[in-house]
Amino acid sequence: MTNPGPQWILVTGASRGIGEAITYDLAAAGFAVVATGRNRNDTEKVAETAQQKGGQCLPIPMDVSRPQDIEAVATRLHEEGILLHGLVNNAGALGPIGHILETDMDEWVRTVEINLFGAFHCIRAFASLFLPSKACVVNISSGASEKAMEGWSAYCASKAALAMVTRSLALEASDTCLAYGLQPGLVDTQMQSRIRASGVNPVSGIARENLLRPGDPAAIVTWLCRERPTDLAGEEFRADNPEIRRRAGLAALPE
Numbered sequence: 001m002t003n004p005g006p007q008w009i010l011v012t013g014a015s016r017g018i019g020e021a022i023t024y025d026l027a028a029a030g031f032a033v034v035a036t037g038r039n040r041n042d043t044e045k046v047a048e049t050a051q052q053k054g055g056q057c058l059p060i061p062m063d064v065s066r067p068q069d070i071e072a073v074a075t076r077l078h079e080e081g082i083l084l085h086g087l088v089n090n091a092g093a094l095g096p097i098g099h100i101l102e103t104d105m106d107e108w109v110r111t112v113e114i115n116l117f118g119a120f121h122c123i124r125a126f127a128s129l130f131l132p133s134k135a136c137v138v139n140i141s142s143g144a145s146e147k148a149m150e151g152w153s154a155y156c157a158s159k160a161a162l163a164m165v166t167r168s169l170a171l172e173a174s175d176t177c178l179a180y181g182l183q184p185g186l187v188d189t190q191m192q193s194r195i196r197a198s199g200v201n202p203v204s205g206i207a208r209e210n211l212l213r214p215g216d217p218a219a220i221v222t223w224l225c226r227e228r229p230t231d232l233a234g235e236e237f238r239a240d241n242p243e244i245r246r247r248a249g250l251a252a253l254p255e
Contacts, residue, residue: 006032006056008084009136009225010077012064012122013091015042017189018140021214022088023047025222027055034082036062036073037091058082064091064118065110067125074125084129086136086225087177089119089162094191095154097198108154115158120165127176134178136225139166140217141181141236151200163236170234178228181236184217186210212239216250223248 009026013019015037023035027050035050037043040061047059060076062069077084095111096103119139144152145159166181173179186192186203188211195204217239224232229247237244240253 007086007225008032008034008082009086009088010034010036010084010122010126011088011090012036012062012118014059015039015046017191018184018187018214018217019088019090020046021218022090022221023050023057024053025215025218026225027051027057028053029222029226030055031085031222031225032056033058034073034077034084035059036064038063064089064122065113067117067121070118070121070125074129077126077129082129083131084126084135085131086138087122087126087130088138088140088221088225089122090138090140091118092140092159093155094152094194095158097151097194097200099151100153103153111154112158112161115155116161116165119162123165123169127173130177134176134228136228137166137169137177137179138221138224139163139179139181141166141183143183143185143238145181145183145236149201149203151198166236167234174233178230178233180224180232180234182217182220182224183236183238185212185239187212187214187217187239189214216240216245219250220244220248 009031014023014035023033026033035047043059047057050057062073093111093114096107142159144156145163166179169179
């Protein structure tokens with residue numbers, strides 16, 4: 001029997017937080033990971049740890065707000081003959097925390113460039129590398145895509161638009177990929193540390209011990225890449241959803 005070779009998953013924002021956890025979980029499950037992030041040293045350190053967990057990992061610096069970076073990575077993967085089993089659009093920014101009439105406009109726009117345009121450019125650039133058997137595209141979304149939160153206008157707007165990209169991709173490219181939107185929930189990351197320090201809106205008052213661990217959404221991403229459930233294509237779902245957790249092999253959360 002011919003060895004099909006490694007199943008490559010490209011993860012953006014892989015150098016910290018949820019992206020780092022996703023990289024480790026995919027590697028432990030036997031996937032090969034293209035780990036991308038803005039900081040070369042951090043991304044290379046993540047790749048070293050991922051390889052220790054048993055998976056092949058290729059670290060590549062990439063800033064998703066720079067389309068030329070994304071195109072360069074796509075060209076490199078093409079030249080190296082790497083086809084993608086999946087793409088995880090995880091790179092994201094909270095953006096300016098403050099009321100919409102008072103926030104810095106450049107920072108507001110940059111948040112949209114990262115959260116929305118970054119995912120869009122990645123989908124467009126890497127689609128030519130998707131396997132013929134359909135790739136798995138996971139867009140890391142947020143509950144803020146459905147509910148406005150005080151002080152988070154750029155984040156909410158960009159994540160709401162990203163949710164529509166997921167639905168549009170599922171509608172228009174069902175022969176090319178299976179698209180999912182995962183809302184990780186409140187996860188213990190550096191972003192949450194910044195939120196607590198801001199004191200803005202009720203989320204900032206949630207104690208750290210009540211936050212999910214990054215490994216939970218990471219396990220769901222791995223499950224999506226492995227199983228590629230057709231019934232969830234084009235849907236947005238939460239990492240604390242009991243049925244999703246059951247299907248992904250995660251324990252139920254305490255009530």
